[in-house]
Amino acid sequence: MSIMAMPLSVASKVTLGKSEFAGKGIKSAAPSTRLAKQNVRFAIKAAGYEDELVKTAKSIASPGRGILAIDESNATCGLRLSSIGLENNETNRQAYRELLLETPGLGEYISGTILFEETLYQSTTKGKKMVDVCNEQGIIPGIKVDKGLVSLPGSNNESWCQGLDGLHSRTAAYYKQGARFAKWRTVVSVPNGPSELAIKEAAWGLARYAAICQDNGLVPIVEPEVLLDGEHGIERTAEVAEKVWSTVFSYLAENKLLLEGILLKPSMVTPGNGSKVKATPEEIANYTLTMLKRTVPPAVPGIMFLSGGQSEVEATLNLNAMNQSPNPWHVSFSYARALQNSVLKAWKGQPENVEAAQKALLVRAKANSLAQLGKYSAKGEAEEAKKGLRTCTARAAARKHSKIIPVVSSE
Ligand code: 13P
Numbered sequence: 001m002s003i004m005a006m007p008l009s010v011a012s013k014v015t016l017g018k019s020e021f022a023g024k025g026i027k028s029a030a031p032s033t034r035l036a037k038q039n040v041r042f043a044i045k046a047a048g049y050e051d052e053l054v055k056t057a058k059s060i061a062s063p064g065r066g067i068l069a070i071d072e073s074n075a076t077c078g079l080r081l082s083s084i085g086l087e088n089n090e091t092n093r094q095a096y097r098e099l100l101l102e103t104p105g106l107g108e109y110i111s112g113t114i115l116f117e118e119t120l121y122q123s124t125t126k127g128k129k130m131v132d133v134c135n136e137q138g139i140i141p142g143i144k145v146d147k148g149l150v151s152l153p154g155s156n157n158e159s160w161c162q163g164l165d166g167l168h169s170r171t172a173a174y175y176k177q178g179a180r181f182a183k184w185r186t187v188v189s190v191p192n193g194p195s196e197l198a199i200k201e202a203a204w205g206l207a208r209y210a211a212i213c214q215d216n217g218l219v220p221i222v223e224p225e226v227l228l229d230g231e232h233g234i235e236r237t238a239e240v241a242e243k244v245w246s247t248v249f250s251y252l253a254e255n256k257l258l259l260e261g262i263l264l265k266p267s268m269v270t271p272g273n274g275s276k277v278k279a280t281p282e283e284i285a286n287y288t289l290t291m292l293k294r295t296v297p298p299a300v301p302g303i304m305f306l307s308g309g310q311s312e313v314e315a316t317l318n319l320n321a322m323n324q325s326p327n328p329w330h331v332s333f334s335y336a337r338a339l340q341n342s343v344l345k346a347w348k349g350q351p352e353n354v355e356a357a358q359k360a361l362l363v364r365a366k367a368n369s370l371a372q373l374g375k376y377s378a379k380g381e382a383e384e385a386k387k388g389l390r391t392c393t394a395r396a397a398a399r400k401h402s403k404i405i406p407v408v409s410s411e
Helices: 007-013 018-022 030-039 050-060 073-082 090-101 128-138 165-174 195-217 236-255 281-295 312-322 337-347 351-372 395-400
Strands: 064-072 110-115 140-146 150-151 159-161 181-188 219-226 302-303 332-335
Touching: 007 332, 050 110, 050 140, 050 181, 050 219, 050 302, 064 090, 064 302, 064 337, 064 351, 073 090, 090 110, 090 128, 090 337, 090 351, 110 181, 128 140, 159 181, 165 195, 181 195, 195 236, 219 236, 236 281, 281 312, 312 332, 312 337, 312 351, 332 337, 332 351, 337 351
Parallel strands: 064 110, 064 332, 110 140, 140 181, 181 219, 302 332
Antiparallel strands: 150 159
């Protein structure tokens, strides 16, 4: 079955409203009736969770909302805490995650949150389950299920992502505990190749993980991160992104994923962080959307970008640029660092700063909500939030060598 044939056949299996399925110019009742008459068989099995998966993915990809990623492993969370002089222990991790999730009004801008296993099973200091705090805010809890990166033998110093062993029973247990979506992050390095082997391994791992999640009622976030590291220009990132995303979607098709019940979490197509040639948000949006349109079927409900080391304002401006004209998917955010940096600085680990820290989170969440709607302006943003912001100097240089046709006018 070709990739492009997948969405239509899948869509007719799940129960979608006529208007959702029909689209302009298609007779509303025709597709499913026609397929039913032809007795089309569907190979997809998601253990009866199909409708729920579609509903969960749609709720996460709802207008003006995105994902708050707070799924740092204990080691990585330790790095965040040490940046404000705090010890990495369970009490401090609990206090930090509690502060974030209890932020009043957060659910207006945040539709889902990715948790680390410790948080999924944790309660607040007042004894309320973190999962209940999320649900009361109208935020769907999710869970990081990969087991991290290790070196990939036979490659050019590249890595692969572990975690498939035992994933079936783990995802079943996470669903019982209240998680409704999952995340698996694997990475591809531009300066190290990327080799065919590393791309295949990354894409196949994502597809196997995603199928196992759907079988247990969790919407898989498929996250193939093209790392920002390197001196390459934006065109090289675009080439790699196109190759990686197309490989991922071919393996998702091979594994018979219900595309309406997944979310893609890609990196934005930007120059490497060591490149002398910087790009404007409009250029980044053009390259990113061009590559996404070439490789990602419109059946996928949401593209939830990671921030990948961009500054807070940079990540928001780039997202805003992507939403200046309609897209086939909900184009939004699933940021960790670009939502948390200001919060950590405001909190400093002091109980008296909790309110200020929660305000800082709301500022970032609201800014990204506006960017999801294409209505954000960086006017009035704090200098701190702009740190790392790239100045846009060499747009002409980037275009000179471009073979890519921009899909959004950046003039
Ligand atoms: P960043 O937004 O910090 O790149 O985090 C990405 C991520 O995968 C967190 O879940």
